[in-house]
Amino acid sequence: MPIPAATRHAAILDSATDFAIIATDLNALVTDWNKGAENTLGWLAADMLGEPIDRIFTPQDRAGGRPSVEMALALVNGSAEDERWHMRADGSRFWASGRMAPLFDGDKHIGFLKILRDRTAARIETDRVRASEETWRGTFERLVEGLLIGEVVRDAAGRAIDWRYLEVNPAWERMTGSTREQALGRTIREIIPGIEDAWITEFSDVVETGEPLSFLREVGVWSRWYEGRVFTLGGERFGCLFFDVTERRNDAARRDALLALDERIRNLVDPGEIAFASAQVLGELLGASRAGYGEVDRDAENIRIERDWNADGVQTLAGTHRYRDFGTFIDDLKAGRLVAIDDTAKDARTAATAEALKAVGAVSLLNLPIIEHGELVAMLYLNVASPHVWTPNDIAIVRDVADRTRVAVERRRAEQSLLELNTTLQQQVEDRTQERDRVWQVSRDMLGVANTDGVWLSVNPAWSETLGWPEKAFIGQTSAWLEHPDDHLRTRKEVTKLASGHTSMFFENRFRTTAGDYRCLSWSAVPLGGLLYCVARDVTEQKERDAALLETEEQLRQSQKVEAVGQLTGGVAHDFNNLLTVIRGSIDLLRRPALSEEKRERYLDAISDTTDRATRLTSQLLAFARRQTLKAETFDGARSISGLREMLDTLTGSRVTIDLQAGDAPLLVRVDRSQFDTAIVNMAVNARDAMSGEGTLTIKVEEASAIPPARSHAAVPGQFVAVSITDTGSGIAADQIDRIFEPFFTTKGVGHGTGLGLSQVFGFAKQSSGDVLVRSEPGLGSTFTLYLPKALEEERLATAFSDALAPLPQGACILVVEDNSEVGDFATQALTELGYKTHLAVDATSALVELGRDGAGYDLVFSDVVMPGMSGIELAQEIERRLPHIPVVLTSGYSSVLAEQDSHAFELLQKPYSLEELGRVLARVSTRN
Numbered sequence: 019m020p021i022p023a024a025t026r027h028a029a030i031l032d033s034a035t036d037f038a039i040i041a042t043d044l045n046a047l048v049t050d051w052n053k054g055a056e057n058t059l060g061w062l063a064a065d066m067l068g069e070p071i072d073r074i075f076t077p078q079d080r081a082g083g084r085p086s087v088e089m090a091l092a093l094v095n096g097s098a099e100d101e102r103w104h105m106r107a108d109g110s111r112f113w114a115s116g117r118m119a120p121l122f123d124g125d126k127h128i129g130f131l132k133i134l135r136d137r138t139a140a141r142i143e144t145d146r147v148r149a150s151e152e153t154w155r156g157t158f159e160r161l162v163e164g165l166l167i168g169e170v171v172r173d174a175a176g177r178a179i180d181w182r183y184l185e186v187n188p189a190w191e192r193m194t195g196s197t198r199e200q201a202l203g204r205t206i207r208e209i210i211p212g213i214e215d216a217w218i219t220e221f222s223d224v225v226e227t228g229e230p231l232s233f234l235r236e237v238g239v240w241s242r243w244y245e246g247r248v249f250t251l252g253g254e255r256f257g258c259l260f261f262d263v264t265e266r267r268n269d270a271a272r273r274d275a276l277l278a279l280d281e282r283i284r285n286l287v288d289p290g291e292i293a294f295a296s297a298q299v300l301g302e303l304l305g306a307s308r309a310g311y312g313e314v315d316r317d318a319e320n321i322r323i324e325r326d327w328n329a330d331g332v333q334t335l336a337g338t339h340r341y342r343d344f345g346t347f348i349d350d351l352k353a354g355r356l357v358a359i360d361d362t363a364k365d366a367r368t369a370a371t372a373e374a375l376k377a378v379g380a381v382s383l384l385n386l387p388i389i390e391h392g393e394l395v396a397m398l399y400l401n402v403a404s405p406h407v408w409t410p411n412d413i414a415i416v417r418d419v420a421d422r423t424r425v426a427v428e429r430r431r432a433e434q435s436l437l438e439l440n441t442t443l444q445q446q447v448e449d450r451t452q453e454r455d456r457v458w459q460v461s462r463d464m465l466g467v468a469n470t471d472g473v474w475l476s477v478n479p480a481w482s483e484t485l486g487w488p489e490k491a492f493i494g495q496t497s498a499w500l501e502h503p504d505d506h507l508r509t510r511k512e513v514t515k516l517a518s519g520h521t522s523m524f525f526e527n528r529f530r531t532t533a534g535d536y537r538c539l540s541w542s543a544v545p546l547g548g549l550l551y552c553v554a555r556d557v558t559e560q561k562e563r564d565a566a567l568l569e570t571e572e573q574l575r576q577s578q579k580v581e582a583v584g585q586l587t588g589g590v591a592h593d594f595n596n597l598l599t600v601i602r603g604s605i606d607l608l609r610r611p612a613l614s615e616e617k618r619e620r621y622l623d624a625i626s627d628t629t630d631r632a633t634r635l636t637s638q639l640l641a642f643a644r645r646q647t648l649k650a651e652t653f654d655g656a657r658s659i660s661g662l663r664e665m666l667d668t669l670t671g672s673r674v675t676i677d678l679q680a681g682d683a684p685l686l687v688r689v690d691r692s693q694f695d696t697a698i699v700n701m702a703v704n705a706r707d708a709m710s711g712e713g714t715l716t717i718k719v720e721e722a723s724a725i726p727p728a729r730s731h732a733a734v735p736g737q738f739v740a741v742s743i744t745d746t747g748s749g750i751a752a753d754q755i756d757r758i759f760e761p762f763f764t765t766k767g768v769g770h771g772t773g774l775g776l777s778q779v780f781g782f783a784k785q786s787s788g789d790v791l792v793r794s795e796p797g798l799g800s801t802f803t804l805y806l807p808k809a810l811e812e813e814r815l816a817t818a819f820s821d822a823l824a825p826l827p828q829g830a831c832i833l834v835v836e837d838n839s840e841v842g843d844f845a846t847q848a849l850t851e852l853g854y855k856t857h858l859a860v861d862a863t864s865a866l867v868e869l870g871r872d873g874a875g876y877d878l879v880f881s882d883v884v885m886p887g888m889s890g891i892e893l894a895q896e897i898e899r900r901l902p903h904i905p906v907v908l909t910s911g912y913s914s915v916l917a918e919q920d921s922h923a924f925e926l927l928q929k930p931y932s933l934e935e936l937g938r939v940l941a942r943v944s945t946r947n
Contacts, residue, residue, distance in 0.1 A: 038134040060107030088118040113141035164190040178222030180205040193262040268411040289427040290324040296423040298327040308401040357385040358408040382406035464554040470517035472496040486532030502528035656680035656719040673712040680719040688809040708747030716744040737808040744801040750794040828853040835865045835881035862888035873901040883910035
């Protein structure tokens with residue numbers, strides 16, 4: 019219900035002093051400020067009357083336009099309520115609950131009423147309690163130990179018969195494999211049926227005596243060992259902190275078994291005896307029926323077992339066996355995967371051969387493949403004559419034993435091979451020496467050996483062949499006398515690095531030849547045994563070929579640039595000549611005597627329409643270059659396209675059917691509306707041409723949670739509005755789909771466009787933090803999808819509220835700054851037509867002189883940007899410093915200025931501009947100031 023003015027003033031003057039009550043006019047300037055506001059915020063009414071209300075908001079809220087948003091929401095909903103931080107006069111913050119409501123005088127909306135109550139103390143206490151709770155909960159949740167809190171359950175006689183879970187932490191869940199939901203409210207007997215009575219008695223004793231209890235016990239149902247401590251929490255409640263020590267116990271058992279194995283195989287010589295010892299240790303430790311180690315013929319899929327360990331009454335498997343006779347798990351072994359089957363009758367790999375396996379005592383089996391150089395060479399296996407569950411600990415023990423067995427067997431075989439090698443070692447040394455000498459002599463690479471100071475001890479003949487100097491010229495000195503002067507320091511550093519033990523790869527320098535020229539060498543070197551072994555390859559010719567190739571590629575790029583500029587010049591010149599022909603002809607016709615009013619209007623309309631087309635052409639060029647200024651506003655993208663429906667029908671023709679698919683919910687975007695409409699038209703015209711003017715054009719508008727990956731870019735997550743335009747045309751050829759967004763590229767004939775339509779779409783999308791993607795297949799049509807960031811409803815309300823503000827009053831005086839006399843005359847005439855007084859200054863210096871010290875007589879400055887001497891931006895910054903109360907509007911047509919608009923805080927009007935655009939910008943800037 020509207021609040022009458024009299025009631026409003028009484029409420030402000032007579033309200034309780036612990037409420038801050040503030041009234042504003044429509045421009046958000048304070049009109050009333052009660053005693054409660056003085057007490058709460060610290061400003062006196064005299065200080066605040068006539069000041070903007072946004073002073074009481076935090077800098078973050080001011081930057082986000084919060085006052086305007088609250089006023090807009092209050093107009094829409096009748097009031098806007100929230101709790102947030104506000105500012106006091108001394109710069110401190112306080113937490114307040116607030117309400118914004120519109121003020122009415124009768125039916126006339128005259129301003130807004132803001133009511134605040136200081137809730138800082140309550141907020142601080144709430145934060146303290148929350149922080150304390152979060153600290154306790156965080157500690158509870160992050161404990162490494164398992165923690166449970168329980169209470170003893172007693173019978174009617176008071177005897178402890180059970181205990182119930184009250185709380186458990188995440189570590190408890192990890193260590194038991196149960197969930198919190200499964201435990202809370204249930205008793206230990208429900209969780210672990212058959213639990214020992216000692217668990218109940220010992221835990222109740224802790225509650226009754228207050229004495230803590232330490233324990234180490236296995237819980238069979240979880241097959242885990244736990245070590246922990248129980249302590250009383252008062253009454254019947256207790257706490258229990260514990261660790262899962264299963265792995266520690268398993269590790270100890272595994273360690274003992276491996277130590278026993280090492281001790282047993284230390285003095286064994288025969289590889290077969292080593293394998294048998296390993297199998298026996300495993301079989302006895304894991305309670306298997308059989309264990310063994312065999313070599314595998316991978317191609318024949320056979321295993322040869324020399325000897326295995328068997329429990330009493332179990333037959334041996336020594337001999338050669340074909341794997342496929344016992345199932346298909348050989349495929350897993352060949353791929354390097356361990357095979358653990360608990361019951362061969364239930365596993366798909368062995369179900370068909372389960373009886374054969376049962377006959378040899380292998381109802382359950384574990385096979386561990388031994389892989390060398392990517393090939394299956396051996397296998398360690400265990401069999402159990404009944405179903406058996408293989409635990410991770412079992413598998414870990416088998417892996418450890420397999421590793422030790424393989425190493426021990428290979429070591430013994432290597433020792434045997436070494437004994438055999440000793441008998442022929444002398445002959446092999448002589449053969450290898452001859453091979454090395456032959457390589458040294460015939461190699462075309464420069465081979466050399468140097469000490470750690472870089473002094474050459476020996477070099478091969480390739481040095482003389484490459485450089486022309488005799489071999490003796492190199493021996494006994496470093497290569498410093500050969501090195502190019504520019505390479506000397508780098509080479510010395512590389513030798514120092516080699517001497518410190520680092521390998522050198524692909525180091526390049528230049529050595530002088532006897533002819534006085536230099537050869538480019540690529541070096542590899544390794545330090546070994548106090549010497550440096552070096553190899554150098556002459557890459558001089560390769561370098562020259564690479565340089566020639568780079569020069570050719572650069573010439574090709576320059577040629578492509580010239581061709582692109584030629585395409586741009588031809589296309590744009592053709593279109594501009596057409597536009598200028600219309601303008602020139604219309605002007606000549608306007609000069610004819612006795613011209614009727616109808617024809618005069620028609621020719622003027624032709625000039626206006628042609629000027630708009632020229633403006634769109636330059637906008638397309640700027641959009642491709644991503645250098646146009648975008649005037650962002652928040653609007654419903656689907657409704658905007660619906661508004662273009664009639665124009666699209668005209669552009670595409672009667673033989674093209676347009677199917678517009680958009681839901682009822684608003685799909686808001688915040689982009690330049692004119693560029694958005696131009697992009698939709700360009701894509702529609704492109705689709706029309708692809709269908710040769712006949713077919714179905716489907717336009718779909720929907721939400722998207724990401725921009726899909728495309729053009730080597732990863733997917734971009736976020737909230738987007740996707741506009742898809744699908745045609746039933748010929749599609750795009752595979753060799754052209756990567757070029758369609760290039761400037762000047764078009765498949766149309768000469769004189770039918772500059773090829774900038776899709777370039778405008780691409781540039782607009784990228785500059786608006788979006789993208790455009792295309793999906794096409796020859797003969798099946800194409801789909802172009804424009805992705806733009808989704809906007810919020812609050813942004814639209816704030817924009818609508820801002821647009822409703824009052825314009826610059828009639829009769830205001832504007833200082834026009836323009837160095838071009840023709841443009842300056844036009845600007846002053848245009849402003850005069852809009853009802854403003856004007857004065858023209860030819861440059862920034864003259865403008866500052868005209869403004870004087872206080873800018874008296876001027877309400878706004880309208881200045882060009884690019885001028886001799888001080889630029890328009892520098893002028894605006896100087897005015898802002900000296901005369902902050904005078905707003906400044908800038909104007910320019912230069913692409914670099916338009917592209918850098920966001921680098922300053924001044925409103926920029928793009929040339930050419932209409933009277934309507936000029937008036938709208940002046941109103942917006944004057945109201946803001």
